[in-house]
Amino acid sequence: MSKELTSRAENYNQWYNDLVLKGGLADYSAVKGCMVIKPYGYALWENMRDQLDRMFKETGHVNAYFPLFVPKSLFEAEEKNAEGFAKECAVVTHYRLKNDPDKKGRLMVDPEAKLEEELVVRPTSEAIIWNTYKDWIQSYRDLPILINQWANVVRWEMRTRLFLRTAEFLWQEGHTAHATKEEAVDETVKMLDVYANFVEEYMAVPVIKGVKTPNERFAGAEDTYCIEALMQDGKALQAGTSHFLGQNFAKAFNVQFLNKENKQEYVWATSWGVSTRLIGALIMSHSDDNGLVMPPRIAPIQVVIVPIYKGEESKPVIDGKVKEIMAELKALGIRVKYDDSDAARPGWKFAEHELKGVPVRIAMGLRDMENNVVELARRDTKEKQSVSIDGLGNYLKHLLEEIQQNIFNKALAFTKENTREADSWEEFVKMLDEQPGFISAHWDGTPETEEKIKELTKATIRCIPLDNKLEAGKCILTGNASTQRVLFARAY
RNA sequence: CGGGAUGUAGCGUAGCCCGGUUAUCGCGCCUGGUUUGGGACCAGGAGGUCGCAAGUUCGAAUCUUGCCAUCCCGACCA
Numbered sequence: 001m002s003k004e005l006t007s008r009a010e011n012y013n014q015w016y017n018d019l020v021l022k023g024g025l026a027d028y029s030a031v032k033g034c035m036v037i038k039p040y041g042y043a044l045w046e047n048m049r050d051q052l053d054r055m056f057k058e059t060g061h062v063n064a065y066f067p068l069f070v071p072k073s074l075f076e077a078e079e080k081n082a083e084g085f086a087k088e089c090a091v092v093t094h095y096r097l098k099n100d101p102d103k104k105g106r107l108m109v110d111p112e113a114k115l116e117e118e119l120v121v122r123p124t125s126e127a128i129i130w131n132t133y134k135d136w137i138q139s140y141r142d143l144p145i146l147i148n149q150w151a152n153v154v155r156w157e158m159r160t161r162l163f164l165r166t167a168e169f170l171w172q173e174g175h176t177a178h179a180t181k182e183e184a185v186d187e188t189v190k191m192l193d194v195y196a197n198f199v200e201e202y203m204a205v206p207v208i209k210g211v212k213t214p215n216e217r218f219a220g221a222e223d224t225y226c227i228e229a230l231m232q233d234g235k236a237l238q239a240g241t242s243h244f245l246g247q248n249f250a251k252a253f254n255v256q257f258l259n260k261e262n263k264q265e266y267v268w269a270t271s272w273g274v275s276t277r278l279i280g281a282l283i284m285s286h287s288d289d290n291g292l293v294m295p296p297r298i299a300p301i302q303v304v305i306v307p308i309y310k311g312e313e314s315k316p317v318i319d320g321k322v323k324e325i326m327a328e329l330k331a332l333g334i335r336v337k338y339d340d341s342d343a344a345r346p347g348w349k350f351a352e353h354e355l356k357g358v359p360v361r362i363a364m365g366l367r368d369m370e371n372n373v374v375e376l377a378r379r380d381t382k383e384k385q386s387v388s389i390d391g392l393g394n395y396l397k398h399l400l401e402e403i404q405q406n407i408f409n410k411a412l413a414f415t416k417e418n419t420r421e422a423d424s425w426e427e428f429v430k431m432l433d434e435q436p437g438f439i440s441a442h443w444d445g446t447p448e449t450e451e452k453i454k455e456l457t458k459a460t461i462r463c464i465p466l467d468n469k470l471e472a473g474k475c476i477l478t479g480n481a482s483t484q485r486v487l488f489a490r491a492y
Numbered sequence: 493c494g495g496g497a498u499g500u501a502g503c504g505u506a507g508c509c510c511g512g513u514u515a516u517c518g519c520g521c522c523u524g525g526u527u528u529g530g531g532a533c534c535a536g537g538a539g540g541u542c543g544c545a546a547g548u549u550c551g552a553a554u555c556u557u558g559c560c561a562u563c564c565c566g567a568c569c570a
Contacts, residue, residue: 004504011564013563013564014563014564017563028561028562030561032560032561087568087569088568088569153570155569155570157568157569157570158493158567158568158569159566159567159568159569164570165569165570169570171570218570237570238570239570240570241570273570274570275570277570306529307528308528308529309528310527310528310529311527311528342528344528344531345527345528345530345531345532346528346529346530346531347528347529347530347531347532348530348531348532349530349531350529350530350531351530351531352531363529363530365528365529367529368529375529492570
């Protein structure tokens, strides 16, 4: 078979790559570190994007678009932010090519066309946006500004992986400006909740909400909140971040407003983003050795119908019935596809749709029609059953929700089973190797200790959970006093 | 960017060590036919700058050098 998949046990990384490539989500491209998102993968992203966009708008945000390029002088204005991203910036230095006089048919960079000022290709847009906000904000009446943008960004990564880390990726970045610290902090937390709700309810990926340690904080932020998810190989994946930026960018770009008391004050800021990386989280949370498993709520195709026919004359009969069923399903808002191509036989189609993770497959032949039923197969449990055509639409509507719940519950159970407490260094190290997952352990709160643990084990502090209970204990490395446990894991 | 591996048709590969006509096989693709309830079968057919570039040689997929890409392992990161 040409579509043979590597199993998770055999080679987890290869399994992941196989799923992305053979599942038709994405492809490698001619550009180093960049991928092509194929129609099936992009349809998934569109569903994610559309739902997030609705949620942003429900929380009062509007969309806008800022330039891809950031003049270097603006980029460097907020020092910490600039420093944090400097190592991975693509930079435009020229604006023209010309024919190479030495090599016929080849082009070269025109040395005459050097830019006065280099342009940084945005790794994130705080700089260009705050430079713009400066002109938009004079009074407290101009606040808050609640803007989101859907964009591509470029971060020149040394080592890339499909969806998880590519040089260019798609994301959304929210950038808000507020009159008070409280309001900005509230916004930061509110958007973290939006992310957590979206990822759990639509992508069926359970997450831990938390705060990053200073080491892991976004460059230029006062506080970085995050959602962390646990993948099937026991490694953690940061699924989204929401930053309280304090007045750092307002000060760097001199963005002040007159408050009600007629006094100048610096604006308070937030920024928050999720990216196409979430697709990687989705794949590694739900999929199995037979292929992808798509959560129904965002699956590009929720139900696929495969006709089973014998001879030329039965096909039109089945077509007729399927047309009725399709109309009923579409009226209920179900994304349904009729796979009636004659190029492949049913068995091939079954395998193909399993590989692509279509939640429900329906097969129908004359035998079923006579009994007024269809054969229905769930992707998540691989169960097959005969279901009456009467009321099929409503049945599917409920079934899709049940599948959504089931794969979330399965992922949640996995996360819980693989979240353990370690109370000594020996236990901690042993767990990392033998039972990978989240490890809840005491930490003395110093960046030095965190760094040392990372150096020794490759495990990082994923977050300090928001719902953390305070509990006196001793740091697993230093034995120093600690007030709470934090979540460690090896991470993507 | 360092260490390792790989690169032959859309995919998977044989050939390479030991240079020698027209580069092997399977899947896929095209045409026609038979088929269709878990990856169909028969017959015919198309498809290759052997990753790219230079070199050695009468002759290079095969030997040498450089480069590029992908994968794995590190350093960096969402």
